[in-house]
Amino acid sequence: MLFHSKSNLFVFIFLFLYSFLLFQVNAIRSQPNKIINNDYETKIKVDNFMQFKEAPEYRNQQKCKVVDRKFDLEFVCDPSLVHISMTIDWDYLRGSMAAIHSVLKHTSCPKNLFFHFIASDSRLENKDEFTKIVHSSFPSLRFKVYVFEEKLVENLISPSIRQALENPLNYARSYLADLLEECVERVIYLDSDVIVVDDIQDLWKVSLTDSKVIGAPEYCHANFTRYFSYEFWSSHEFSETFKGRAKSPCYFNTGVMVMDLVKWREGEYTKKIEKWMEIQKERRVYKLGSLPPFLMVFGGDIEAIDHRWNQHGLGGDNVVDSCRNLHSGPVSLLHWSGKGKPWRRLDADRPCSVDFLWKPYDLYMHHLGYDHSSF
Numbered sequence: 001m002l003f004h005s006k007s008n009l010f011v012f013i014f015l016f017l018y019s020f021l022l023f024q025v026n027a028i029r030s031q032p033n034k035i036i037n038n039d040y041e042t043k044i045k046v047d048n049f050m051q052f053k054e055a056p057e058y059r060n061q062q063k064c065k066v067v068d069r070k071f072d073l074e075f076v077c078d079p080s081l082v083h084i085s086m087t088i089d090w091d092y093l094r095g096s097m098a099a100i101h102s103v104l105k106h107t108s109c110p111k112n113l114f115f116h117f118i119a120s121d122s123r124l125e126n127k128d129e130f131t132k133i134v135h136s137s138f139p140s141l142r143f144k145v146y147v148f149e150e151k152l153v154e155n156l157i158s159p160s161i162r163q164a165l166e167n168p169l170n171y172a173r174s175y176l177a178d179l180l181e182e183c184v185e186r187v188i189y190l191d192s193d194v195i196v197v198d199d200i201q202d203l204w205k206v207s208l209t210d211s212k213v214i215g216a217p218e219y220c221h222a223n224f225t226r227y228f229s230y231e232f233w234s235s236h237e238f239s240e241t242f243k244g245r246a247k248s249p250c251y252f253n254t255g256v257m258v259m260d261l262v263k264w265r266e267g268e269y270t271k272k273i274e275k276w277m278e279i280q281k282e283r284r285v286y287k288l289g290s291l292p293p294f295l296m297v298f299g300g301d302i303e304a305i306d307h308r309w310n311q312h313g314l315g316g317d318n319v320v321d322s323c324r325n326l327h328s329g330p331v332s333l334l335h336w337s338g339k340g341k342p343w344r345r346l347d348a349d350r351p352c353s354v355d356f357l358w359k360p361y362d363l364y365m366h367h368l369g370y371d372h373s374s375f
Helices: 006-025 093-106 126-137 168-179 200-204 230-234 236-242 261-267 269-283 291-298 342-347 355-361
Strands: 034-037 040-043 082-087 113-120 143-148 186-190 194-196 214-216 256-260 333-335
Touching: 082 093, 082 168, 082 200, 093 113, 093 126, 093 194, 093 342, 093 355, 113 126, 113 168, 126 143, 143 168, 168 186, 168 256, 168 261, 168 269, 186 200, 186 261, 194 355, 230 236, 256 261, 261 269, 269 291, 342 355
Parallel strands: 082 113, 082 186, 113 143
Antiparallel strands: 034 040, 186 256, 194 333, 214 256
């Protein structure tokens, strides 16, 4: 017989139940993983669970404004809050957790932050599961998980050069003004593959002057024309899009933006972005997923923010996962835009040097031990 005594059977049942309950408390989740690096893509053994370490408790400095500790429907409207929005999904969950950790670690007023996480409705249980996972690692974090209905964009998305760019959740940033409470008048949007190494309060204080709706670092040396097709530039109707803008349009990355949601709602900018997506379905006027519609609507009319707030491109380009160095100058935010992601390269034991700057913020716990020495 498998069990030689009732006592052995009792021990087995106890250990099984204890393990099950432990996993539930820590919001463990089965999820396939992939390692992607440079010229290869290899499926690795499926993790039996995803578990994240609890982050240290970060406290406000004395200079911080006092906010109401009571969490209710009106709390999100407290004017002392700094609002930060990110999407959250299983593929990028590890990056999201590291990003949250970095923001909390470097800000002067962590208790004054409110995170708005946007999850897809493709799985009904996502909202509750993500809430448990985030809370388990950040017990005192003020946050809410919202549900983005993919049907809003599923018939508007056109094929791109990389399948990841076609994820409906990439377009959720265009709907923040509708998803978030109306009392939220301003928000910082961050991609999930960033770490912040400066005080997010400084980014929050950036002024959006005149009629500016969004603020972001601009890169006027980049070839702006390459994001649009020949048909776009050869059409008088389309090429006149940028005429009358405050200045010549420059490339900006939508992974880091300060957004005035009051002006967004008043100008109905979600509809303007959707219009370009509808045109794209018929005419193929641009490339690269969710970025070009933002460039069309806002290019040449954004508040230029210091480049230190988006050191992007650390994941290579959209086709090749290649190593890149930091740009010269001060750095407040590192962004692994492009195909390569630091957690995948580190797991594959083929990291780039910049990936070691991301590693100290990683809260993910592997099956067979984990190096917590950096915490």
